Amino acid sequence: MNEKLDALLKEVEAFGVENDRRATDHAEKMLNITPDTGEFLLLLIRALQAKRILELGTSNGYSTLWLAYAVQPLGGIVTTVELLLHKVEMARANFTRAGLASLIELQLADAGAFLKEQWPESFDFIFLDANRSQYVAWWQDLQRVLVPGGLMVVDNAVSHAKEIEGFVKAVQRIHHYVASSRPSRQRRISDPEREPGPCRRDGWIVYGQLVC
Numbered sequence: 001m002n003e004k005l006d007a008l009l010k011e012v013e014a015f016g017v018e019n020d021r022r023a024t025d026h027a028e029k030m031l032n033i034t035p036d037t038g039e040f041l042l043l044l045i046r047a048l049q050a051k052r053i054l055e056l057g058t059s060n061g062y063s064t065l066w067l068a069y070a071v072q073p074l075g076g077i078v079t080t081v082e083l084l085l086h087k088v089e090m091a092r093a094n095f096t097r098a099g100l101a102s103l104i105e106l107q108l109a110d111a112g113a114f115l116k117e118q119w120p121e122s123f124d125f126i127f128l129d130a131n132r133s134q135y136v137a138w139w140q141d142l143q144r145v146l147v148p149g150g151l152m153v154v155d156n157a158v159s160h161a162k163e164i165e166g167f168v169k170a171v172q173r174i175h176h177y178v179a180s181s182r183p184s185r186q187r188r189i190s191d192p193e194r195e196p197g198p199c200r201r202d203g204w205i206v207y208g209q210l211v212c
């Protein structure tokens with residue numbers, strides 16, 4: 001990764017941590033993934049050689065920067081969907097600063113409505129990081145838009161396990177999906193002067209859609 005992108009990622013990460021510490025209104029929080037989640041997504045996308053990425057839940061675009069960096073050498077593109085205008089504007093500014101805007105289609109939309117408008121098998125890789133209570137309602141369309149052999153990663157699978165219980169059960173009913181849960185590590189604070197924050201006990205579920 002080049003120094004400029006590395007520095008921007010650290011800056012956006014630190015902004016999110018500080019912002020979320022102060023913000024009282026949920027809609028004002030950035031709720032960014034941890035850097036190790038970014039590295040994990042990068043690894044999966046490069047290994048799968050996934051070119052068409054869908055992210056539901058952009059916030060200010062921290063995770064999208066990781067996804068766009070992942071697809072850059074593959075000639076891929078990231079479509080990312082966010083409901084709130086002020087977050088879309090922040091994300092757009094971050095994409096431009098990173099020099100990655102041309103690889104990102106940023107959609108101001110409700111993810112459920114957006115999914116309904118997509119063609120079948122439009123995406124090779126889906127990162128689900130939005131309103132967890134809606135995942136079950138989106139499941140039919142998620143299946144439809146994911147290519148056979150594609151991967152779907154669900155964030156906050158440990159910290160909010162109860163909230164995604166229904167979704168997990170719905171996926172389990174479909175036999176050609178296999179699941180693997182992974183814990184994520186403690187948040188790395190980019191400012192070395194700061195005390196590390198409390199340990200985040202979180203993780204992801206990776207769903208693989210088997211072709212056979």
Ligand SMILES: C[S@@+](CC[C@H](N)C(=O)[O-])C[C@H]1O[C@@H](n2cnc3c(N)ncnc32)[C@H](O)[C@@H]1O
Binds near residue numbers: 030032056061082110
């Ligand atoms: C956990 S944050 C996303 C964090 C982002 N992926 C990152 O790591 O930088 C969840 C985001 O999903 C958005 N969101 C919630 N419900 C949504 C919906 N129905 N459609 C689109 N975006 C939604 C929220 O506004 C919020 O910005």
